Amino acid sequence: MDRREVRKGRVLQKKSKLELLIYIATIIFSVLFLFIGNSVATKGLTVFNGDDFGETVVKAKIEAITDRISDDYSLAGDTTMVKNVQVTFEATLLDGEEKGERVTGTQIIDGMLNIGTPEVEQGDKVLLVAYEGQPEMEWQFMEFVRTDKLLIFGLLFILALLVFGGIKGLNTILSLVFTCAAIFMVFIPAILSGKNIYLSAIVICLYTIVATYLIINGFNKKTLTAILGCFGGILVSGILTIIVNRVLELTGYVDEESIYLTYISTGTPIDLKAIIFAAILIGALGAIMDVSMSISSSLWEVKEKSGATSFNTLFRSGMNIGRDVMGTMANTLILAYIGSSLSIVLLLSAYSTSLIYLLNREMIVVEILQALVGSFGILFAMPLTSFICAIIYKENSERIHDEPSVKIE
Structure with missing residues (x-):
């Protein structure tokens, strides 16, 4: 074994140890985030104790x-x-x-x-x-009581993830647990206790992006570029939501449940427009994360396998990959929103006397808005992720071609 191979082996060993430490630090940070966030979010909260x-x-x-x-x-x-x-x-x-x-x-x-x-x-x-x-x-x-049977179905899903995904599946389960816990332990209580919904939604989105990527893929160039690209897509979605809220003169009263929210006794009345903002951001987050990681991972493979390291080549490849992913992701968002509100759409369609009136009802407008704004986030995440990948992968093209991902397998 020559000196070059020995030195490369030592570099990879040190890198693996560093990545393992980052993985453990991410788990610890997630646990602290949940407990500290829950204590802050539930301060003064009385909704769940049944006293009211x-x-x-x-x-x-x-x-x-x-x-x-x-x-x-x-x-x-x-x-x-x-x-x-x-x-x-x-x-x-x-x-x-x-x-x-x-x-x-x-x-x-x-x-x-x-x-x-x-x-x-x-x-x-x-x-x-x-x-x-x-x-x-x-x-x-x-x-x-349906939770007992639902739990069995959930355990079957976990088993399938472990069988088909191995250690990567285990990390996926862990990230799902932290994401759901962040929603129900931090975000929901924060809203019901009168905290700022805009800030809470942004914090939850940022935490979900960073924690999910680091737990599933580890800290590496692919993760870094995906995180930055996803941040950009979410930022665009958030800005568009605020602008469109004003332009369309939305009130937030999309259904009866929205009206009941205003009756909840919180320190600050619940801002229904902020609820729309949070719903759009969180609803689009998964698709934007998917697109960002797909482009980032694909471009790394292009760089490693073909030796294509120029900025123009990587950027054009990223845009071509993004165009292929873009259509299916946009369809995913639109079909998800239609499927989740199919009964309401059928009811409104059956009892509406005018198509124009139906399309201008705030409930329908918000559903369309969720799909459009989420799709805009995907569109902007695509070139931004490609641009960032082209810069970072190009700058590291002359270094040792080692696998950048955390291999906790």
Whole structure:
């Protein structure tokens, strides 16, 4: 083994140790971010403790059905029969202060409102609610417990990631956990406690970009260029959202849920326009990250395999790759938004007397805006990532051609 190979081996060994330290530091930083961010976001938050609603919600298991009353009737001038059902049951409480006790509860199915709601059966796990101020605790059926089965489905997804992705799949799971935790432990509580929604959304996006890339791909040139390109795409999306909000004179009242948000008692009234801003940014983040990493990784392979190191060659290659990815990513955003609101779109289409009125409804406008602004973010991330890659990869073209990624495999 000559000196050149020995020196190269030592360089790679030192680099691997440094990258491992950065990987561990990213995990530690993510944990600290979640705990510190949660403590700041939940300061003064009282929404989740149920004090404002005067209700107690517990999980229970149905032990026996004791009674069932059915009432059939028809509305005036209508021959269609409507059935109301009241089911009385005994259940064992599975959590709460009275855990283990056997209680009596009722399920009321209104034929006009609960179309298709199944009746409880023995062995079902349900959520029961009791309202304060009553002489005795009267437990009422609230909802079926679905999280247990959903957890099984999630475990199957995790297993598939591990089988097909190996260590990379494990890192993917870890990044997903941190991303979801950041949303539900930091971002959501921050909104409900009256914090600045614009700032909270930006912080969450920046954290998600950096943490996800570093955990999955490690600290290297590919990650650096993808992070910078993604920052640019998100910045463009954010600026466009603010501008379009003003131009289109949006109010933020896109549906009934938006109206209910204004009734929540927070230190500062929830800014519904800021909610639109956050929804667009977070909704477009995944697609922009995908495009940035696809271009960055592809250009590195072009540089390594073909020896193409000139700025013009790398930039043109990045633009060609970006054009291929651009169409599918734009379709991904548009189809995702249409699919998530398909029922509402169908309802509005069926009961709208004018197509012009339908297209100008704020709910529809916001859905279109989300897809367009997200697509603009993809479009701008494409040349920006290509430009940054061409600069960084070109400047390092004469160095040792070693693999830049963290190999925790």
